[in-house]
Amino acid sequence: GVGAALGALRFWKPIGIVLVALAGGWMSEWYGVGAILLPLAVVQSLAVAVALLIHETAGRDKAADDACVDYEDAMMSPNSACQPAGGWFSSDAGLWAFVAAMVLYHAANAPVGVYLGLFLKRDLHAPERMLAYAFAVSMVAWLLVVWPAGWLADRWGRKPLLVAGWTIMALRLALVAVVKSPWLAVANQALDGLGNGLFAVVAAAWVTDRLADPRRSGEAQVIVGSCLVLGSALGPAASGFLVDPLGYRGLFAALAVLGAVATAIVVALVPESLARHGESVDGLAGEPMATTSNLSAAP
Numbered sequence: 001g002v003g004a005a006l007g008a009l010r011f012w013k014p015i016g017i018v019l020v021a022l023a024g025g026w027m028s029e030w031y032g033v034g035a036i037l038l039p040l041a042v043v044q045s046l047a048v049a050v051a052l053l054i055h056e057t058a059g060r061d062k063a064a065d066d067a068c069v070d071y072e073d074a075m076m077s078p079n080s081a082c083q084p085a086g087g088w089f090s091s092d093a094g095l096w097a098f099v100a101a102m103v104l105y106h107a108a109n110a111p112v113g114v115y116l117g118l119f120l121k122r123d124l125h126a127p128e129r130m131l132a133y134a135f136a137v138s139m140v141a142w143l144l145v146v147w148p149a150g151w152l153a154d155r156w157g158r159k160p161l162l163v164a165g166w167t168i169m170a171l172r173l174a175l176v177a178v179v180k181s182p183w184l185a186v187a188n189q190a191l192d193g194l195g196n197g198l199f200a201v202v203a204a205a206w207v208t209d210r211l212a213d214p215r216r217s218g219e220a221q222v223i224v225g226s227c228l229v230l231g232s233a234l235g236p237a238a239s240g241f242l243v244d245p246l247g248y249r250g251l252f253a254a255l256a257v258l259g260a261v262a263t264a265i266v267v268a269l270v271p272e273s274l275a276r277h278g279e280s281v282d283g284l285a286g287e288p289m290a291t292t293s294n295l296s297a298a299p
Contacts, residue, residue: 011146013200014139014193021135095210097269099227101166102203104262106231108255109169109195111239112176116185119176119248126182134189141193142200149201158206159272165198166266170259177252209273 020043024036116134120126153161172191179185207220235255243251 011143014143014146018136018139018143021132025132092210094269094271095207097265098203098206098210099223101262101265101270102199102224102227103231103234104258104265105166105169105199106228107235107238108173108231108259108262109192110232110235111255112173112192112252114236114239115243115248115251116176119252120182120185123248124180124182124185126185130182130186134186137186137189138193138196141190142197143193145194145197146201149198150205153202153205154274157272157274158202158209159266159270161198161202162206162266162270163263165195165202166259166263168195168198170256170263173252173256173259177249177256206270206273 020040023039027035027039117131120130120134121128149161168191172188172195175188175191176185179188204220204224207223208217211217211220239251239255242254246254
């Protein structure tokens with residue numbers, strides 16, 4: 001299923017991040033920070049070269065067209081997302097609610113990445129190496145959750161895991177606001193990895209379901225990525241004005257409240273995508289989500 005495929009894909013990201021971080025830390029300690037730049041440039045060049053070797057699977061467009069025809073026939077609807085019309089803005093309230101929830105997720109979560117190191121050093125008087133430990137704990141948790149998250153999302157549905165991911169994010173922010181020990185702050189980063197791992201897999205799966213067109217999977221990734229970038233920009237920017245009057249703990253508490261608001265949006269306004277898709281196709285009733293979720297520009 002879509003969830004399992006996304007889980008398998010996302011599995012490799014934390015591995016690459018941890019390996020590069022460990023190698024970069026070792027090289028900078030022995031040879032200076034400048035020694036990292038050339039190897040990184042080589043690795044990036046190799047990545048570009050390998051990307052150029054990627055090609056579309058033969059018959060992909062025909063398979064996508066056939067899938068659209070089958071889906072439309074099953075729905076018995078004259079309208080379909082396989083026939084784009086309508087412009088860039090969707091009328092799908094559920095999709096817009098999820099966009100808001102994704103932006104708020106990252107607006108709440110991203111500032112901790114900026115201020116956690118300062119909090120550990122200044123408030124908890126932790127040694128500098130503790131930040132590296134916190135980073136490693138988060139990545140390991142992410143690594144462990146992404147594959148089973150995709151598998152479970154295909155079987156249980158998307159929404160239970162979405163609610164779990166958003167709840168874990170808000171809980172992690174609340175806990176970091178009250179921890180007294182640097183080791184507890186580091187252990188709390190496991191929740192960061194769990195929440196982000198669930199987001200990375202299940203959010204993309206939900207949007208892919210919602211668009212209901214195999215040819216729009218790239219569009220689904222753009223929506224999720226744009227929300228990540230927007231939230232990750234807005235959160236730290238606003239936090240820069242709040243950290244002085246509130247302090248680190250007060251800032252984290254405020255972010256936890258924002259995370260709770262985002263979680264409430266998911267619980268109240270974001271529907272289950274997998275069950276509705278399955279019910280529509282199997283039961284030959286209802287209307288495909290994509291008929292109300294068209295973000296494609298008219299040709």
